[in-house]
Amino acid sequence: MSTPTEAEVRTEVREWIAANWNPDMSLLEWRTKLADSGWGAPQWPKEWYGRGLPHSLVRVVQEELAAVGAVGPAASGVRMLAAATLLEHGTDAQKKKFLRRILTGEDTWCQFFSEPGSGSDLAGATTRADLKGDFWIVNGQKVWTTSAHHADHGLLLARTDWDVPKHEGMSYFVIDVKQQGVDVQPLKQMNGHASFNQVFFTDAKVPKENLVGKVGEGWKVAMTTLAHERRGADGLAPPSKKGRKEGRIHAEERAENDKANEPYRWYPQRAGRVDLILERAKETGADKDPHVRQEIAKLMIMAKSAEWTARRARAAQQQGRPQGPEGSLGKLAASHVARGCARVHTMMTGTEAMLTGKESPREGIIAEILVSVPAVSIAGGTDEIQRNIIAERVLELPKEPRFDTGPFRNVRRN
C-alpha cells in the first residue's frame, strides 16, 4: 500500500476529528479514541496504535488537532522514551501491554539509570538483578529519578553478570514501581526543591517477560533511551495552543501538566535567567555603573553567541551538512552563561541578594537563581564530561586510557 498524500491525510484526520472531538469528554475517553484510531501517534506502526505515516506527515496531523484546540496523547515525562525504547527493542507482548496505556496517559513512567556510585560513569551501575525462577530479583539503589513517586513503571538498568566487562553485564527491564521492595524517597536539593527521587530496591520483583532486549544487552537498549532523551520529544503532538480551552478535558489536561511540570519549576533559574539581565540593570540602576556595564556586555555577548551557535548547528543539520562542532558545545556554553548570570545578578542586586523568599527581589527569583545555578554544570553530564566529549568526538583527540576494562567484578568502584 502506498503512502498517502498530505491532502489525503489532512482530509482524513479532519473528518475523524470532526466526528470525535468534544472538549467535554474526559481526558481518558478522548485519548482512548486517539490511541485506538492511530491518530495519537500517527508515525507508529499500524499494528501498534499508529498509522505508519512518515515523519514528514506527522505535522499535518498535529496541525489539524491544534486547529480545533484538541488535546494530544499523553506525552510528558519519561513515557515517550519508554515507548520509543519498547518500539525498538520490546517484545510484542510488551508493546501490547504498555504502549496503549502510554498514549492514554493511564500509566506514568520513570527512569532508573543513575546511581549514587555511578554518575558520570553510568555503565558502572551496581544495582543487581538475579534470576530466581520466573522473576528477576532486584537489589540496589537508583537516584536522580524524576517523578518516581507518581510512576507506575520504571525503565531499569541493572547488572546481571559481574564476570564480563562493565558494558556487557547489564540488562534492561520494565519494573513495576508500585510494589513492596521499591521504596521511593524524595531527594531534596540545596535550593530547597525536591525534584528528584532516590529509590531503594530490596528484593523487588520483575517478571521474566519484562526483560527488554536480551540478557547482557542492557547498555545497548539504554543507549536507545538516551538517544531519544537527547533528541527531545519525538514529534508527538505538543499541547495545542490555539482553539477554545474550556471544557472538562482541558481542565484535566492542565492538572496533568501541572503535576508533570512541577519538578521543572526552578529550571529557568538554574539556567541563570539571562532574560532578566537588561531589565534588572534598569530596575536597579546598575546600568549607570561603567564596570557593571562591561560585565553585562560580556555576559550578553556570550549568551547571544551561544544562541547563534545553536542556530548555526540547526541550520547545518537542515541543509544536510555535517552538523559541525556547534551542537555539542551548547551545554558547556549554557554553564558559562548561567554562572555569568549569577555573577551579574549579584552585582546588580547588591545587598538585597543576601535575602531570599517573598520579600527578596522579584519575589525570590533572584535568590533562587543564585542557589540553583550550581546545578547547571552538573546535571545531564558535568562540564568535565562535556569537555571530554568535545575533545574526543569533535576534535578527535586521543581517548583517555581506560582502567575499567575486564570483568566488572574486578573493576575498582565506590
Next chain:
Amino acid sequence: MSTPTEAEVRTEVREWIAANWNPDMSLLEWRTKLADSGWGAPQWPKEWYGRGLPHSLVRVVQEELAAVGAVGPAASGVRMLAAATLLEHGTDAQKKKFLRRILTGEDTWCQFFSEPGSGSDLAGATTRADLKGDFWIVNGQKVWTTSAHHADHGLLLARTDWDVPKHEGMSYFVIDVKQQGVDVQPLKQMNGHASFNQVFFTDAKVPKENLVGKVGEGWKVAMTTLAHERRGADGLAPPSKKGRKEGRIHAEERAENDKANEPYRWYPQRAGRVDLILERAKETGADKDPHVRQEIAKLMIMAKSAEWTARRARAAQQQGRPQGPEGSLGKLAASHVARGCARVHTMMTGTEAMLTGKESPREGIIAEILVSVPAVSIAGGTDEIQRNIIAERVLELPKEPRFDTGPFRNVRRN
C-alpha cells in the same frame, strides 16, 4: 677541631682582606687568592678551596667582603650548579680539575638537559652517549641552553642504556663544549631576543674520567643540579653593593656581569612589569576609567597576595615548620600576574600598544612585555606541570597513571 666562633671568623677574614684586597688587581689575580685561601667559598670543605665553615657563618665572610667593596668569586650562570653537583657526586680528580677554575671564573659552564623531544618530560632524553675505548661518544641535540656559546664545559645528561626504564638509563657527564662535534647555534625567540642556544652533538667526545656518578645514575645526579637551581645561588657572596667601585677589578667584574646577564635582559618584561602598573595608570590617564580601575585592582591584589604568600613560605621555613603549600604555588601565581599585566598594560596603553621599538611607549618596554609574557607559563616547567606537582605533592592526589615504564627502547616518544 671545633667550629670557630663568629667573632673569630670575622677577625680572621678581616685581617686577610686587609692584607690581600686591592681594587687595582686583575679579577683573576684576586679570585685566585680567594680560591686558594678558601674565603671565596668558605662553606666548601677545606680540602676543596673552602674553609669548612657552617652556612650560618658564611654571612660573616660576605659582610666583611662587602664592607670594603671587595669582589666575590665568580658565581654567575651555571658554574655554581656545576660546583654543587661535583662536590656531591664528583671524583677527587674532577673536583681538583674543575672547582678552582669555577671560583676564579676562568671557566664558564652551561647545562645540557632539555631536548626538543623532552621538555616537560626531561627524563625522556634521547641524546646518547656510547662508550668507545676511553671515550664516550655523544650524539643528539640539546636545547634551551643559556650562554652555551660562551661556555667551556657543559653538564650533560645523556642516555647510555636503552634497555632499562627511562630514569635508570641515563648518565651524567662533563663535556668540553669547545670541541669539534659540538655545534652551538642561537635560538631566536618570538620577542626577537636570542637568549638560548640549541646545541648539536655529532660524535662529540667525553673522556671516560668525566663521567659524574656511576653509569645509569645520571637522573639522580641531575636531580642534585636541579635542586640547587630551584634553591637559587648557594649562599656565595653576592656582588657587593657597598664600598668604592673604581679600579681595574671592578671594571673587569662589570664586563663579566654584563656578559652573563645579557640573556636575562627581557626577564622583567616576561614577568609583566607589575611595578609599572600604577605609574602607567597615572601617565596614561587610565586611572580615571572605573572599569580599568577594577582591572588594576584585581591585578594588584593578585600580585601583592603572591608576594605575601612567598613571604609566608619563607617565614614558615625560617621557623623550621613544614614549608606548607606556599612555596610551590609561586610559579603558578607568577603566570597569572604576568598574564594580568599584559592585559592591563594593553588596556591602559590603548592604540599605542600596536607599536614596538623606540617610538613606542616607554621606549619599547610595553611592547616587549606583550610579546614576552607568553614565556612565563612555559619556561622552567609549564603551568600544567606545576598544577600536577601541586596536586600530587602538596594535595597528595593520586598520581597520573604512567605509560612510560619498562625498557625505554619500547616507550613511545617523538
Next chain:
Amino acid sequence: MSALEESKSEPRRRIQFAFTDEQEQFRAAIRRFLADKSPTTEVRRLMATAEGYDPKVWRQMSEELALPGVHIPEQYGGAGFGMVELCIVTEEMGRALLCAPYFSTAVLAGNAIMNAGTEEQKAKLLPDIASGARLATLAITEPNGNWDPSSIETVSRFRIDGAKSYVVDGHIADLLIVAARVPSSSGRDGLGLFAVEAKDAGVERRQLESMDPTRKLARIDFRGAHATLLGELDDGGKRIQRTMDQAAIALANEMMGGAQALLDSAVKYSKMRVQFGREIGSFQAIKHKLADMLLEVELAKSAAYYAAQAAAINDPEWPALASLAKASASESYLHTAIETIQIHGGIGFTWDNDTHLWFKRAKSSEIFLGLPSYHRELLMQRWGV
C-alpha cells in the same frame, strides 16, 4: 590561654608572616572546641531555629575560652589581644560554620564601642560583651543596602528615628549600636555611633529571610527610641569606617576558614570517589582544578592574614588592606564553593550534602559589608589612585 598571655607583652612592630607558637596553640584550642560543639549536625539544627544559636555553647565559648573579649583590653574584662587573635577566632568559626552571635557581638559591636566610646562608656558596656553576658550588634546599612556610611539617613540626637536593615543577629541582640547622623547633616559629617537598648519601646525588629540561614539578619525600625551617643560627634564618620574596616578584615579571615574547609572536603572526596575504575582525583580535570583552588585560597589567605597583621600594628596602609582582603576573600571563597559543588557532582547539589551550607555563607559573605567591586574601588582610592 597562659601561653598566649606571655605573647601580649611582646609588642610587635613589624608584619609577621607566620603565626607565633602561642597563636597556633590558641587556634588549635578553638578548633578542638568547635569540632566538638559545631559539627554540621548542630549547624543544621541551629540554622533551622529562629534564634540561630545555642546559648549553652555561647556560654562555654565565653567562659572557657573567653572568646567574645579576645580583643578587648583587660581593664574592660577582655583578654587583651588584638586583631590577629580576633581573626584567628573568626577564621576557625568560618571553618566550622559556627552558628553564634560572635561576629555581631564581638567583631561589630565590640569594636564599635572600643572605637567610639568614652572611657566611662567602655567601662560600662564592654565587660558584658567580653563576658558574653549580653549580645550586641551594629546597625549600619539601611534598607537601600548601601555600605558607604555617607549614605546613612537615620537621624539621632537623644532619640533615634529611621530604619536599619541587614543587621546581623539584630533579632536577638540586647544592645544595638546604631550608626546615625544628627539632623540636617550630610555626607561624612554629623555621623555618630549610638547605643540603643533593644527592648526600648521605640525599637521594632523583624527577622529577614536570609539566603544564608547560618547568619540571621534583621530589619530594625527606630521610632523615637532612646539613644546614647558613644564618644563625640567630631569624627564619628571615621570611627564608623574604622569599625567597618576591622569588620572587613575579620570577615575576610572568617571566609578563608570556610574556603579552606571546602577545599579540604573537595580534596578528600576526590581521593575517595571512584568513577571509570579510578579515583576522580587522579584525573587531571579534577587535579588541576584543585591545584587552582589551592592557589586561589592561599593567595586570599595571605591577604587576609596580612591585613590582620597590618591592623594589629596600626600600619597606615591597613584600611586599604581591609578592602583588599575583603575583595580577595569574596572571590576566592565563592569560587571555591562553586568548584567544591562541581567536584562533588550531583551529590554536591543535594540538601543532605554539607557543601551548600558553606556555599550559602560564601555567597552571602561576598555581599556582606560590600561587594568585591565596591572594595576594589575603595582600595584604589585608599591607595591614592
Next chain:
Amino acid sequence: MSALEESKSEPRRRIQFAFTDEQEQFRAAIRRFLADKSPTTEVRRLMATAEGYDPKVWRQMSEELALPGVHIPEQYGGAGFGMVELCIVTEEMGRALLCAPYFSTAVLAGNAIMNAGTEEQKAKLLPDIASGARLATLAITEPNGNWDPSSIETVSRFRIDGAKSYVVDGHIADLLIVAARVPSSSGRDGLGLFAVEAKDAGVERRQLESMDPTRKLARIDFRGAHATLLGELDDGGKRIQRTMDQAAIALANEMMGGAQALLDSAVKYSKMRVQFGREIGSFQAIKHKLADMLLEVELAKSAAYYAAQAAAINDPEWPALASLAKASASESYLHTAIETIQIHGGIGFTWDNDTHLWFKRAKSSEIFLGLPSYHRELLMQRWGV
C-alpha cells in the same frame, strides 16, 4: 565566480545561519589560492620587507579572483556582492595571514567611498579600487589613538591640515581617504571624508614600527594638502561611523580565520607531540583546554558571522552587532593565541615556530579599531542601555 553570480539575484531578507553552497565554493577557491600564495614562508619574507606585500600576488588576487571589488557594485567595476562575501574573504585572509593591502584598500577605503561619495566620485574612484589598480586606505585615528570620530582634530575644506596615525598601509597607499572636520566644528558635527592623493606635496608619510609586522602602519602629516570632500558634510560623522562599523565586522571575521588557524595547529600538535609515553592530547589538561578553545572560537565566530549577515541585510541592529563581534573576536583570538603557544610549550615561544605570527596579529587586532572594553561600552549604548 559563476556560481556566485546566480546568488546575487536572490535578495536575502533574513539572517542566514549557514553559508550557501555558492558561498562555500567561493571560500574554497580563496582558501586554495591563499594556501598556494601565502604559505608562512611567504608571510615571513614579506613581513620583513618595507612594502609588506607582493605586487604580483595582489595582481593575481585582483585579476583572477576579483577580490578587491567583491563588495563593490558592478556599475563601479566590482563583483556586486555584499558584507557576507567580503567577510568570507577577510576570514580566509586572516586564516592565511596574507600580507597584502586588502583591509586598507577594499575594506576601509572601498567602503568609505561607497558610504560617502557622490555618484560621480564613486564612478571615478571605485573602479581602480575594484580592479586593484590603485592602493588606498582610510586615515581616521590621530596620534592620540582615539577611535571615536568625535575626537578628530584634523581640519579640512579644500586643503587639509593635521596628523593621522596608525594608518594601515599608509606608507604604500596611492589614495588616502581622510576623516577630517571643517574648521571650528566639534564633536560629531562638521565631520567629513576627504580624498587626498598620497603624492600631494602636502603629504608626509612615515612608516611606524608595528608590533604585528604583517600589518604595516604609518603616520601621515598633512600640511595644506589638496583635499576633495566625498559627498556632503551633512552626516559625515554617520558615514565615518558606518565605515568603521563595517570595518569592525570585517576585522572580526578576519580574526576568527586566524583563531581557527591557531586552533587547528594546536590540535594537530597535541596529537603529534609525545611526552611521558603518550600524545599530549591524551592528557585532560590539554584536552579540556582545547575543548574550551573550540567553544570560545565557535561562539566568537557565530557573532562575527551574524554581524556580517545583519549588515548585509541592513538589519537595524547591525551597528550594535559590529561592536559585539569586534569585542568577542578580540578576546577569543588573543586567548586562542596565548593558549596555542602554551600547548606548543617552549617551541611555541621560538621565532621559527609560526605561532607568534598569528599571536602578534591577534594582539594588534585586539587594539585596532578599539579595544574590547571600548566596543562593549559602545554595544551597551547602541542597545539603548
